[in-house]
Amino acid sequence: MGVHRRSFLVLSTFPWLGSVPRLVRAEDLYDDYINSTSKQPFVGFLARQGSGDSVGHAFVGVGVRLDATLLVYERLFGLYPKNGALAGIKSVFGPVSGKLDATWDDVSWDTELVRVIDAGQKEKVLAQFDKWSSAAPQYSLVANGGMNCNSLVGDVARSLGMKVPNGSGATRPWKFIDALKSAN
Numbered sequence: 001m002g003v004h005r006r007s008f009l010v011l012s013t014f015p016w017l018g019s020v021p022r023l024v025r026a027e028d029l030y031d032d033y034i035n036s037t038s039k040q041p042f043v044g045f046l047a048r049q050g051s052g053d054s055v056g057h058a059f060v061g062v063g064v065r066l067d068a069t070l071l072v073y074e075r076l077f078g079l080y081p082k083n084g085a086l087a088g089i090k091s092v093f094g095p096v097s098g099k100l101d102a103t104w105d106d107v108s109w110d111t112e113l114v115r116v117i118d119a120g121q122k123e124k125v126l127a128q129f130d131k132w133s134s135a136a137p138q139y140s141l142v143a144n145g146g147m148n149c150n151s152l153v154g155d156v157a158r159s160l161g162m163k164v165p166n167g168s169g170a171t172r173p174w175k176f177i178d179a180l181k182s183a184n
Contacts, residue, residue, distance in 0.1 A: 032066055032067075032070060033064075033066060033072060036064075036066035036067050037067060038067050039064040039065070039066060040064060040116055041063070041064055041117050041118065041121070041122035042062075042063060042064065042065055042071065042116050042117060043060060043061070043062050043114070043115050043117055043121075043125055043156065043160065044062075044071070044073065044113070044114045045058070045060060045112065045113040045114075045115075045153050045157060045177055045180055046058065046060070046061055046076075046106075046109040046111070046112045046177065047110060047111050047112075047153075047173040047174040047176065047177040048108060048110050048173070049110045049172075049173075049174050050172070055141070055172055055173065056110075056172055056173040056174055057078055057106075057149050057173050058078070058149040058150050058152070058153045058173035058174070058176055058177055059076055059077060059078030059079075059102070059106055059109075059149060059152070059153070060076070060077050060078070060125075060129075060153055061075065061077075062074060062075050062077075062122060062126060062129075071114065075102075075126070075129070076106045076107075077100055077101070077129050077132075077152070078102060078103070078106060079098055079099075079100060079132075079136065079137075079147060079149045080100075080103075080139065080149070081096050081097070081098060081099075081139045082096065082097035082098055082099040082139070083096070083097065094140065095138035095139060095140040096138065096140070097136070097139065098136040098137055098147065099136045099139075100136050100152075111177045111178055112177065113177060113180055113184070115160065117160060121160055124159060125156055125159065125160070128155070128156065128159060132152070140169070142170060148168065149173055150169065150171060150173055150176040151168050151169070153168075153176065153177070153180070154168050154176075154180075157184075162183070162184050163183040163184055164180065165179040165180060165182075165183050
């Protein structure tokens with residue numbers, strides 16, 4: 001019989017580092033996760049700035065805070081055009097097929113808003129993600145007849161009773177998250 005080793009890679013944020021993401025050893029984190037006396041659910045509204053030809057991206061993370069210090073993102077979600085970069089270009093002119101997904105780029109961000117939630121709210125957010133994963137809305141970069149990554153963030157925030165700023169389609173993602181912070 002083989003030995004099964006549980007390990008996984010997660011993103012964590014330590015308060016003394018500000019909002020600088022840091023990758024930690026999976027084995028250490030697993031022990032912290034299992035042995036934590038507190039697993040307070042949270043949702044993170046995150047965005048990264050674009051570089052060069054990119055407008056950036058906003059997305060949502062769901063996880064738990066361990067013993068009130070370590071944030072463990074269990075799942076990350078963003079709304080993307082389904083068929084890659086060409087579809088992204090087409091989405092400027094009208095809606096294209098969308099998909100709810102996470103990419104390797106989603107393990108870093110420039111701005112975030114973290115809200116502590118209860119277990120029921122966490123399940124509600126995860127159910128919303130499951131629904132969108134099976135039938136993602138049409139994607140449009142400027143929300144012209146479709147939704148974009150900011151729209152996803154706004155829908156999740158609204159479902160939690162937060163105030164959501166207008167203009168999700170015409171606002172750069174990191175500026176939308178900053179406006180969400182200001183509104184809440």
